[in-house]
Amino acid sequence: MAKILMVGPTPSQNGGVSNFIKNFIKSDNFETKCNVLLYKNGKIEQNESIFKTLIRDTIRIIQYPFSKDFWSSGLVHIHTASYLSFYKNSMYVIISKMFNKKVILHIHGAEFHLFYKKSKFLERYIIRNTLLLPDMIIVTSYIWVSRIKDIVNSDKKILSVPNGFDPTIFRPFPRDKARDRVGILKNKKALITIGHLENYKGHKYLIDAVNILSKKRNDILVYIIGEGSLRYELQNQIDSYDVEVVLAGGNKPDFEIPLWINASDIFILPSLAEGNPTVMFEALGCGKPFLGTRVGGVPDVIIDNRLGILVEPGDPEALAQAILQALECEWDHEYIWEYAQQFTWENIAKEIVKIYQSLL
Template identity: 50%
Template sequence: MKSNNLLVISNDFPNADNKYVREIFVKEQIMFLKEYFENIYVVSPIAIGMEFLRKTHYENYRFENIHVYFPKYFNCPLFFKYCRDGWIYFEEKAIQKLIRAESLQFDLIHAHFTWHSGAVAVKVKEKYNVPLVITEHTSQTFTDAIEKKETQFIRSWNLCDAIIRVRKGDIPLFERVGIPLDKVYYIPNGYSHKSFLNLDSQNSRKQLGLPSNIKIILNVGNLYDEAKGHKYLIEAMNIVIKQRKDVLCFIVGGGILETKLKKQILSTGLEDYIKLVGSKPYTEIPLWMNACDVFVLPSLSEGNPTVMFECLGCGKPFVGTKVGGVPEIIVSDDYGLLSEPGDPNELAKNILSSLDTSWDTKKIKEYSIQFTWGVVGKKILKVYSKIGATSLRLCVD
């Protein structure tokens, strides 16, 4: 590689202070990768009007050798269903304008999510003739793309140089749409071991102002998508409190579902047992993880949830559902318990069981080491090397 610069294209990206944390795992990943490049350019195009809808503001920023850009572009909701080529056209136009204005030079592209970043990245690859890696993170979206043989997905996978899939069990599905498996790699998501480490539980509770004499159940996630299963967590808690009253469930995160969930909590009389505490700074999440007795993620669908790895990194048991890549990580009852999605009775049973279990924190923590960005990142670097990033080979061999 001549300049050894990486261009990252992502559907979303945190702002400078991490108060907006969508796709925080992409930022955490490049925090490891930055050591192997002169510069990393992150481009996350923002549709005009999206700042208003998300109630946030995007400004370009830089830290160390990472340059983050949020170019604005025109989009239309109808493009999602009726004219995806129009979506790609306007987004690619905004990226090309940015590349010219900033005189960006890069030798490798990594796109996160096939739609829509991967589809746009293919256009950029064609113009600049550089290798392209696409990481596919989604669950239901991916499955639908395979079953419906969606053109934008298949074209992107055919024209990129390598595909990273976060769920191992999905890899054979690529053959159904004619994608050779020798260009597909299984690499799970990871977590920052420097941020998510085992801390004293009582001290963490003290810093957060949480009670010390109860069992704390924790969920962390944005309240935008019903697929995250918050409804079933509330239903499960209604069952849990009939068995024991010394519990308190905290749901950390904000979004459009907050009002609906508040009504559900009130209608079931659980306001003393479930607290919606809103969004919290990302730097505060490790304290919440360490303050809890058990972490619960009741999702109806998932790719490879970052919070699962962060939970394990803090030595905490994970109670979740058998969706996406979760069963590939929680392979033993030593690390957590899994239930069928959408089943509050089984979820409640696992929550109660987890609260009665003496978990081996050290064993959970040791298991999590294989998912740190240091380990996962080196696997990504090897993929880069295989598709032409020759200057990286000495770093990862």
């Protein structure tokens, strides 16, 4: 059985990369065909200071080539995002190639092209040459294949593998029963969105759209689930408009998230940038139509109007019109659920295992 050393954050932490690792390593396809050895980096505690994390990461990088797992593995699968995450993980790529290890660099997140664009000449040189080192690069959507190729300007093998969802957790559940559990009024049209309260998630434009809609109908209620630096700014915006938008907080227990999704009429994600949002697959897995923006890998998944509606990012007028259209549509929830099954973590793990086998 192949030994794979996976370098990435602790699965117990929040975030897209942690979520990917957690679900991937527990899938049957992975457990039966690979022996995964996890070399953890990043935060151990959620509220840990940047300084403490930096010190620990530096120590972990120094220890890396002396670890037993490093020497016993046949392939190293390194997960990274942008900015500081990339520079940190580039050290794992360099060390692994120094010792002739087979390396996969797995790039997550929504802003890698912006990270590169904003970088200075020397930083771009480091980024580009680091990307040339691994034997293969995995990205989360087709649009990122072309973006990374534009950076490396070579025939580097780059594959797209989407994120996924757990169908035992995210599955259809009666809407009214879900509303009883989370406390949503049954006589309202409920839109749910889940994400960090940060600029790139586009919540400002969703609130603007709800304000536009409030002049046309009074039965729409929006719940924004998440925490972040814009909480007070968004609350002030909601108060100034006096619209029915609720900042429902973050850090919900895992069992509550599928209840919130199932309690909705429409799941909405008004992001300005995305990689391949896991919550999109979770919503589809619950049979819910997806209303979102044409960013990142979203258009790769929402491929027809039976699955949802997409608009350009940062356009509250278009978003408001799409919400009206979505609420008036008769959605085939079974079709949405069936379509989503190709994105279960088991199927995603099967794709990754095939990549491993091609390199070993």
